[in-house]
Amino acid sequence: MPKLTIDTIAVEVPEGTNVLEAARSIGITIPHFCWHPALGKAGACRACAVKMLDGPIKGIQMSCMLPAQDGMVVSTTDQEAVDMRRAVIEWLMINHPHDCPVCDEGGECQLQDFTIAGGHGIRRYDGLKRTYNNQYLGEYIEHEMNRCIQCYRCVRFYQEYAGGTDFGAMGRSGMVYFGRQQDGDLESPFSGNLVDICPTGVFTDKTARFRARYWDYDMAPSVCPGCSLGCSTVPMARYRELLKVTARRNDAVNGWFICDRGRFSNAAVNAPDRPRQARVDGEAVSMDAALDSLQERLTNFLELNGAAALAIVGSPRMAQEAAIMAAKLRDLIGAETLCYSGDTPHFAATVEAVALLNRNNTASQKDVRQADVVAILECDLLIEAPMMALAVRQAYRNGAKVFVVHNKCLKETSRQLYDSAAVASLTDVPFAEARNPVVICGMNRQAINSIQAMALSGVKLAFILNGPNAFGTAMLAREQGAVTLPDALARGAIKGVIALEADLSSELPP
Numbered sequence: 001m002p003k004l005t006i007d008t009i010a011v012e013v014p015e016g017t018n019v020l021e022a023a024r025s026i027g028i029t030i031p032h033f034c035w036h037p038a039l040g041k042a043g044a045c046r047a048c049a050v051k052m053l054d055g056p057i058k059g060i061q062m063s064c065m066l067p068a069q070d071g072m073v074v075s076t077t078d079q080e081a082v083d084m085r086r087a088v089i090e091w092l093m094i095n096h097p098h099d100c101p102v103c104d105e106g107g108e109c110q111l112q113d114f115t116i117a118g119g120h121g122i123r124r125y126d127g128l129k130r131t132y133n134n135q136y137l138g139e140y141i142e143h144e145m146n147r148c149i150q151c152y153r154c155v156r157f158y159q160e161y162a163g164g165t166d167f168g169a170m171g172r173s174g175m176v177y178f179g180r181q182q183d184g185d186l187e188s189p190f191s192g193n194l195v196d197i198c199p200t201g202v203f204t205d206k207t208a209r210f211r212a213r214y215w216d217y218d219m220a221p222s223v224c225p226g227c228s229l230g231c232s233t234v235p236m237a238r239y240r241e242l243l244k245v246t247a248r249r250n251d252a253v254n255g256w257f258i259c260d261r262g263r264f265s266n267a268a269v270n271a272p273d274r275p276r277q278a279r280v281d282g283e284a285v286s287m288d289a290a291l292d293s294l295q296e297r298l299t300n301f302l303e304l305n306g307a308a309a310l311a312i313v314g315s316p317r318m319a320q321e322a323a324i325m326a327a328k329l330r331d332l333i334g335a336e337t338l339c340y341s342g343d344t345p346h347f348a349a350t351v352e353a354v355a356l357l358n359r360n361n362t363a364s365q366k367d368v369r370q371a372d373v374v375a376i377l378e379c380d381l382l383i384e385a386p387m388m389a390l391a392v393r394q395a396y397r398n399g400a401k402v403f404v405v406h407n408k409c410l411k412e413t414s415r416q417l418y419d420s421a422a423v424a425s426l427t428d429v430p431f432a433e434a435r436n437p438v439v440i441c442g443m444n445r446q447a448i449n450s451i452q453a454m455a456l457s458g459v460k461l462a463f464i465l466n467g468p469n470a471f472g473t474a475m476l477a478r479e480q481g482a483v484t485l486p487d488a489l490a491r492g493a494i495k496g497v498i499a500l501e502a503d504l505s506s507e508l509p510p
């Protein structure tokens with residue numbers, strides 16, 4: 001562990017840490033554009049200059065490119081380093097639009113922040129600026145190439161991290177262009193991350209454009225409801241309308257990124273026909289009136305049919321708090337039936353899968369990213385849980401071997417992210433040679449059966465479940481004796497249901 005001194009503060013960091021990261025670890029921010037924790041260094045922007053006062057390396061250095069070493073004495077405030085950084089910012093701003101007060105990236109622009117922090121406020125260059133034509137990149141991402149400072153973060157993410165092939169860097173020297181060969185939709189299912197990763201606003205969220213300033217948003221940490229992975233997000237709303245969703249860093253789960261499905265699926269939340277008021281027989285009423293009506297009708301129903309005829313029906317979409325309240329409601333009313341699922345085969349497989357998991361054998365997305373052997377069983381990750389596919393790609397980039405068992409589920413798009421070998425069964429996967437093996441399994445009875453023996457073998461397991469809280473509702477279902485709605489209906493006694501966040505099937509009696 002190298003020990004060094006940064007601005008007179010002694011710091012010890014893990015081997016491989018660069019000087020910029022070492023400074024961050026003690027709360028010192030060195031300006032940077034091209035370096036990103038998830039993408040590493042590129043040495044492209046030259047904004048992170050520091051002065052090495054003593055030790056194995058001396059003079060002005062780019063802190064992101066310099067691994068921390070024993071005995072280094074680093075100054076981020078030395079006048080020579082400050083002047084260098086100020087000069088770099090001034091060069092970057094020569095071609096950049098000077099429209100910060102009205103720019104739609106204002107408030108979330110790293111270039112704006114470091115320009116102001118660096119003290120560059122007066123434009124000395126009065127020549128023509130380099131300008132570009134923008135491209136149409138689809139309905140989600142706006143392109144504004146004149147803001148580009150050539151940090152290469154976008155292309156490093158799109159091609160290297162996310163495996164995209166339709167977007168890249170074109171041109172040479174001072175005329176590098178970041179875009180597609182021609183106008184068209186970005187093809188990567190992770191393209192929305194360009195918005196988060198670009199430090200200047202070349203890529204912005206078109207769906208929220210000019211709707212709010214960064215400081216106008218109501219925002220809070222949240223969890224994506226798009227699939228069962230539960231990636232960390234920050235939904236951002238204004239005037240009670242959900243305008244955009246951004247990724248929230250969570251190293252154990254999604255890292256720095258989210259998929260486009262999670263980012264751009266806010267239409268249902270804002271749908272004008274979404275119920276926003278209590279209704280009785282189709283008529284809008286106050287909440288008090290609705291509750292009175294519910295109590296009266298429920299009392300009548302129970303008197304007429306008895307508690308055995310009533311089912312409380314939830315779904316794997318429910319938050320855990322709501323699922324627990326559904327069980328409490330069942331007990332309060334005395335209803336005999338509680339359901340969290342309308343799909344019997346999936347429910348049975350989910351309950352079995354969840355029963356196999358414990359603290360030691362459960363694989364997080366981070367475990368998958370760090371795996372050296374990954375077996376994928378009965379699921380197409382890009383369709384069912386895109387961020388898990390991105391996690392497998394990171395394992396693959398680090399040298400992991402990827403095996404796909406029962407290959408028939410895999411669509412062509414998944415193959416762009418990682419090369420994989422098709423095998424007939426899990427016994428063909430060389431787990432014994434692996435140090436960090438992971439099996440990712442879809443909800444299929446045959447797959448669950450074949451994975452039973454793995455649960456205690458040291459191999460970590462990740463299940464792609466059927467709903468954002470399928471895991472929680474399956475745990476509760478076992479504890480609370482819940483059944484599926486089709487099973488409850490098959491008993492023939494159900495005459496009424498109370499539905500809570502449930503999609504009721506057409507099997508319901510009229």
Ligand code: FES
Pocket residue numbers: 031032033034035042043044045046047048062063064065
């Ligand atoms: Fe160091 Fe860009 S952050 S050169």
